[in-house]
Amino acid sequence: MTAPAFDAAFRDRLDLLLHWRRDVRHFRRDPVAEGAMQALFAAAALAPSVGNAQPWRFVRLRSPGLRETLAAHVDTASAAAADRLPDAERRARYARLKLHGLREAPELLAVFSDEAPAAGHGLGRATMPEMLRYSTVMAIHTLWLAARAHGIGLGWVSILDPTYVTALLDVPAEWTLIALLCIGYPEAPAATPELARRGWQAREPLADRIVER
Numbered sequence: 001m002t003a004p005a006f007d008a009a010f011r012d013r014l015d016l017l018l019h020w021r022r023d024v025r026h027f028r029r030d031p032v033a034e035g036a037m038q039a040l041f042a043a044a045a046l047a048p049s050v051g052n053a054q055p056w057r058f059v060r061l062r063s064p065g066l067r068e069t070l071a072a073h074v075d076t077a078s079a080a081a082a083d084r085l086p087d088a089e090r091r092a093r094y095a096r097l098k099l100h101g102l103r104e105a106p107e108l109l110a111v112f113s114d115e116a117p118a119a120g121h122g123l124g125r126a127t128m129p130e131m132l133r134y135s136t137v138m139a140i141h142t143l144w145l146a147a148r149a150h151g152i153g154l155g156w157v158s159i160l161d162p163t164y165v166t167a168l169l170d171v172p173a174e175w176t177l178i179a180l181l182c183i184g185y186p187e188a189p190a191a192t193p194e195l196a197r198r199g200w201q202a203r204e205p206l207a208d209r210i211v212e213r
Contacts, residue, residue: 017149022193024153025098027105027184036150037107040183043146049135053120056139057175061108069168070160070180071102077159093200100157105182110165111140112175136178153186 006014041058049055061067078099085091102108113136115129125131140156147154162177196202 017145020189021144021148022153022186022190023195024155024182024184024186025101025194026187027101027153027155027182028187029104029106030185031106032152032184036152037183039150040143040146040152044139044143047135047139047142049120049138050125050131051120051123053117053123053125053132053135055114055117055120055132056136057112057114057171059110059112059169059171061110061169066168067102067108070108070165071100073164074100074102074157074160074180077161081159093198096198097195097200099159101155101182101184102157102180105155105184107183109179109181109183110169110177111136111179111181112166112171113178114172114175116174133176133178140179140181147183151185153184155182156180157182 044056044058045054047056061070082091082094085094113133115132117132144154157180160180165180166175166177190197193203
């Protein structure tokens with residue numbers, strides 16, 4: 001078999017996709033077609049995983065009651081986080097941010113990592129069991145890029161109590177919550193990420209993140 005060649009045009013498009021990935025907070029209410037959702041799951045399943053353990057577990061949240069309970073929980077956690085900020089200016093900036101689309105996004109997805117998967121037979125994680133969680137994060141990132149390529153937005157909600165959310169969703173004890181995701185069509189495209197546009201945090205120079213030894 002001959003491996004496919006990815007030419008300069010493809011690499012340019014891939015670079016464009018990476019630059020236009022966004023953490024979306026503002027969603028239209030249009031439903032996402034089931035075929036599109038299944039395509040995203042299929043893409044996520046192509047992510048690398050330690051020992052080929054494939055530890056990601058996706059829970060689709062369909063209940064309106066669960067949706068509102070989660071939204072209220074995140075609102076409460078967000079208010080508490082704002083109170084812990086050190087100065088009034090930062091609190092004011094925080095108040096201007098929209099931190100989730102749990103009430104608007106047509107699809108909500110909780111992503112868990114199975115800490116004891118049968119697949120993989122323990123390969124590669126004897127000294128670093130957290131590799132299972134890293135593998136699940138890779139699946140999320142793969143899904144995120146696939147979503148953007150389909151014109152679908154994704155927002156990762158992290159201002160929450162994972163113990164509370166795990167209990168609320170009644171999943172197996174060996175599953176660890178990694179992400180709560182909002183999925184749907186963005187209200188409008190934006191060339192600059194929202195946190196940079198609103199003065200919270202710009203992307204810093206790459207050179208500051210690379211060291212040599």
